[in-house]
Amino acid sequence: MxxxxxxxxxxxxxxxxxxxxxxxxxxxxxxxxxxxxxxxxxxxxxxxxxxxxxxxxxxxxxxxxxxxxxxxxxxxxxxxxxxxxxxxxxxKTIGSELPTSAILDIREFALPLTIRDLVGAVKGDVVANMHLLDRRIYGYTVVDSIKAILEMSSEEFLKLYGWTTERALIFTKVTTGRSPMIAVRVQGLKPAVVVLHGVKKLDELAVKLAERERVPLVISHASSEAELITGLRRLVEKTEKEL
Known part of the structure; x- marks a missing residue:
């Protein structure tokens, strides 16, 4: 096989x-x-x-x-x-860095980091499950939430997890956060942490779903998608230097 x-x-x-x-x-x-x-x-x-x-x-x-x-x-x-x-x-990652157009960036860390490390990199505030920030993560996926919801099939959604679910799913172009959290709940596979970027008014349901699923929920205050991804790639570089 x-x-x-x-x-x-x-x-x-x-x-x-x-x-x-x-x-x-x-x-x-x-x-x-x-x-x-x-x-x-x-x-x-x-x-x-x-x-x-x-x-x-x-x-x-x-x-x-x-x-x-x-x-x-x-x-x-x-x-x-x-x-x-x-x-x-x-x-699924061989020969294609980005297996679907909805994925803006996907990386694995050379060494595991904690969710706490990630929060700093994305200029984030934790709004659910603060007590789980020491959980180890092995990578991240940045996804355009609009494309993911409108265009991705269930099979394609699984590509967001790269090699492992012990990673951060980071959704951009988010308005309230409800749709990404519903998608995570419906798909069954749970990431280690969900980050929302671009939130205008956070929906309480998103927080409740995160708490129910025991998935830390983070709001990123990065000024743009470019700044968000730059901060994440610095984390990748940090782990590579430590090898």
Whole structure:
């Protein structure tokens, strides 16, 4: 299944770990992107959970090529057993940075950040679920809300999530925020955080939906879409420099 995509993804993961200044942190990032617990990964590899924990916490020396290869193979094999959702998501990004015209920008972070980091980058105010700002995120998608609502099918809407739902969905050209939050609720998949840009008068229903879904809701006060995206790309650059 998707052999070329698997190979490309394997090379990317292995490359990031090998080149990272903190290989353990990068291993943890990818394990969490795949939604695999330390216990499940350890069982597949035939080691104790403490071994995985020690690598991720930097308590073991940097993994060698053989360990990295086994780690990557384990992630891909476990994902395939579950239906290959991460591999399929990766395949949709190959050859097209923006898989639909509604997406203005989509990026993955080299290292995970918190929602709190994102709030500063988008000049945001948190209006729902302030207590969840330490949740880790692995990327973001900026989407034109009007095009998304009017033009995107359910299948295309899933492309907003890139490789993982543990990301920020950022909607521009928003008036009240109601439609984006309804779309998120109806689609079933929940992002880690929703950011609304251009809000003129926030609808109370948007806040209530965010609270019900336990998704932090942020209002961005960036002066334009360009400023919004510039702030986000600086976050990407920051994580790349830390590798």
């Amino acid at each position: 998707l052999e070329k995509e698997k190979e490309a993804l394997a090379k990317r993961i292995a490359g990031e770990i090998t080149l990272s200044s903190d290989p353990g942190k990068t291993m943890r990032k990818w394990r969490e992107i795949f939604g695999i617990s330390q216990t499940e990964l350890a069982e597949y590899l035939g080691v104790s959970s403490s071994v995985i924990s020690d690598y991720e916490g930097g308590r073991r020396k940097s993994p060698g090529a053989s360990t990295i290869r086994k780690f990557v193979e384990a992630l891909l094999e476990i994902d395939e057993r579950r239906g290959g959702n991460v591999i399929k998501a990766f395949s």
